[in-house]
Amino acid sequence: MNPMMSKGFTPMGFETDVSGLALEGAWPQELSGTLYRIGPNPRFAPIEPYNPLLGDGMVHAFRIEDGCVHYSNRWVRTRQWQLEDRAGRALFATSGDPRAHDPSVARAVTDGVANTNLIWHSGRLLALEEGHAPIELHPDTLATLGPWTFDGRLSGNMTAHPKLDPRSGEMVFFANEPRRRFAEEGEIVWGVVDPDGAITRTHVVHTPFASVVHDFAVTEDFVVVAVCPVTISLVRARSGGPPLAWEPERGTHVAIARRDGTGDVRWLERSPCFVWHVLDAWNDGSKLTLDACEQRAPAFPTLDGALPVPDELGQRLTRWEIDSAGAGEIHAKQLSDEICEYPRIDERFSGRLTRHGYFACLGGPGTPDPFHRGIAHYDFEEGQMNRLSFGSTHAVSEPVFVPISEGAAEAEGWLLCVVYDEQRDTSDLVVLDARDLDRGPIARAHVPHRVPMGFHGCWVSTRSRRSTSKRP
Numbered sequence: 001m002n003p004m005m006s007k008g009f010t011p012m013g014f015e016t017d018v019s020g021l022a023l024e025g026a027w028p029q030e031l032s033g034t035l036y037r038i039g040p041n042p043r044f045a046p047i048e049p050y051n052p053l054l055g056d057g058m059v060h061a062f063r064i065e066d067g068c069v070h071y072s073n074r075w076v077r078t079r080q081w082q083l084e085d086r087a088g089r090a091l092f093a094t095s096g097d098p099r100a101h102d103p104s105v106a107r108a109v110t111d112g113v114a115n116t117n118l119i120w121h122s123g124r125l126l127a128l129e130e131g132h133a134p135i136e137l138h139p140d141t142l143a144t145l146g147p148w149t150f151d152g153r154l155s156g157n158m159t160a161h162p163k164l165d166p167r168s169g170e171m172v173f174f175a176n177e178p179r180r181r182f183a184e185e186g187e188i189v190w191g192v193v194d195p196d197g198a199i200t201r202t203h204v205v206h207t208p209f210a211s212v213v214h215d216f217a218v219t220e221d222f223v224v225v226a227v228c229p230v231t232i233s234l235v236r237a238r239s240g241g242p243p244l245a246w247e248p249e250r251g252t253h254v255a256i257a258r259r260d261g262t263g264d265v266r267w268l269e270r271s272p273c274f275v276w277h278v279l280d281a282w283n284d285g286s287k288l289t290l291d292a293c294e295q296r297a298p299a300f301p302t303l304d305g306a307l308p309v310p311d312e313l314g315q316r317l318t319r320w321e322i323d324s325a326g327a328g329e330i331h332a333k334q335l336s337d338e339i340c341e342y343p344r345i346d347e348r349f350s351g352r353l354t355r356h357g358y359f360a361c362l363g364g365p366g367t368p369d370p371f372h373r374g375i376a377h378y379d380f381e382e383g384q385m386n387r388l389s390f391g392s393t394h395a396v397s398e399p400v401f402v403p404i405s406e407g408a409a410e411a412e413g414w415l416l417c418v419v420y421d422e423q424r425d426t427s428d429l430v431v432l433d434a435r436d437l438d439r440g441p442i443a444r445a446h447v448p449h450r451v452p453m454g455f456h457g458c459w460v461s462t463r464s465r466r467s468t469s470k471r472p
């Protein structure tokens with residue numbers, strides 16, 4: 001059995017709606033909204049080898065209202081999903097190599113797998129996957145409404161990790177290799193979506209090489225993109241080499257662009273590393289601070305096929321202090337020995353100085369266990385990482401922060417996470433007190449089946465849902 005298809009990763013084979021999940025504990029009356037989560041969930045047994053990064057996206061919704069929790073799940077009905085649904089079997093290889101597809105779809109143009117993240121902006125719920133345009137879902141029924149290209153202004157793909165500016169209402173995004181060239185010189189386009197959902201401007205950044213760029217950072221004044229040395233090369237792939245390769249000798253190159261689009265992009269270099277996810281970043285004048293879960297080396301082979309040793313894979317909270325003025329420099333320091341991933345903050349403070357970070361911990365890359373077994377809180381003032389373990393037979397999702405009220409202070413709220421029980425083969429939606437993890441779960445909603453471990457999710461409050469409506 002493929003380890004990425006077993007235990008908490010085992011796909012669900014059905015869609016369902018469950019009203020009124022069984023509840024336990026003291027459900028906070030202020031919690032009103034929907035937690036959406038998404039991850040890979042192949043519709044059919046995949047063409048081997050299975051790569052979960054390209055498994056069909058399935059969205060799960062937990063609607064919380066009037067002290068009740070209702071659950072629904074749906075596959076995102078991408079073109080690929082529809083073709084396979086009609087065929088009754090897998091046609092597209094999740095390896096990403098078109099030569100491994102079923103010949104009947106060898107030349108099919110798809111709109112991706114929509115399996116990585118969800119975001120709510122300008123009245124639209126978007127399922128995101130970095131190789132393609134977002135796919136819009138109906139926020140109530142989870143029905144697939146189709147690709148959303150911002151009225152044609154998005155020419156290609158979009159990151160799965162756009163940033164919402166809580167003050168301006170803008171969404172800032174980037175597209176890695178929008179022309180899909182994957183040549184020696186790389187290209188990233190970043191842009192701004194206004195609060196009404198219109199792309200108002202885009203900017204092209206030429207990078208030293210085409211690379212894997214999964215996330216980025218947006219502060220009040222800057223956009224920061226780290227080009228880590230995981231190179232992507234179509235030429236290399238065509239000659240039998242690895243399409244993605246870890247080339248640490250190329251170093252990490254950090255692009256710093258002014259958010260207003262003026263001036264030249266500033267490039268600074270630092271030692272080789274890899275980052276899947278950024279926690280947050282902010283700036284004080286020309287000095288920037290960026291916190292990320294950093295690996296010394298990623299799980300990609302070098303050009304001669306070597307893989308990193310496990311300890312290099314461990315993701316650890318690391319602070320980059322960036323001086324973008326004068327000669328410019330980046331000073332990086334690891335803040336905690338704890339291996340942690342899926343960083344989240346109280347997003348009402350995105351792009352500003354924040355005190356609290358939340359993570360999945362106790363497992364994952366760099367450990368013998370593919371699952372995270374705990375939730376962690378890092379207090380940047382105390383310099384302390386506090387962990388809550390759910391035990392060796394429970395796997396946790398990324399924690400999503402929900403404030404008690406819009407005007408509450410940072411960290412006054414809850415963490416929502418989905419916890420899978422391997423022994424019961426069921427999952428719970430768990431509520432934690434973000435200020436005091438040691439209290440343990442303060443409330444649970446029991447799902448009568450497994451919710452497979454996914455990637456990311458978002459919270460859409462009832463108030464936010466009502467106050468935003470999409471343009472016709």
Ligand SMILES: [Fe+2]
Nearest residue numbers: 160214277456
């Ligand atoms: Fe991600």
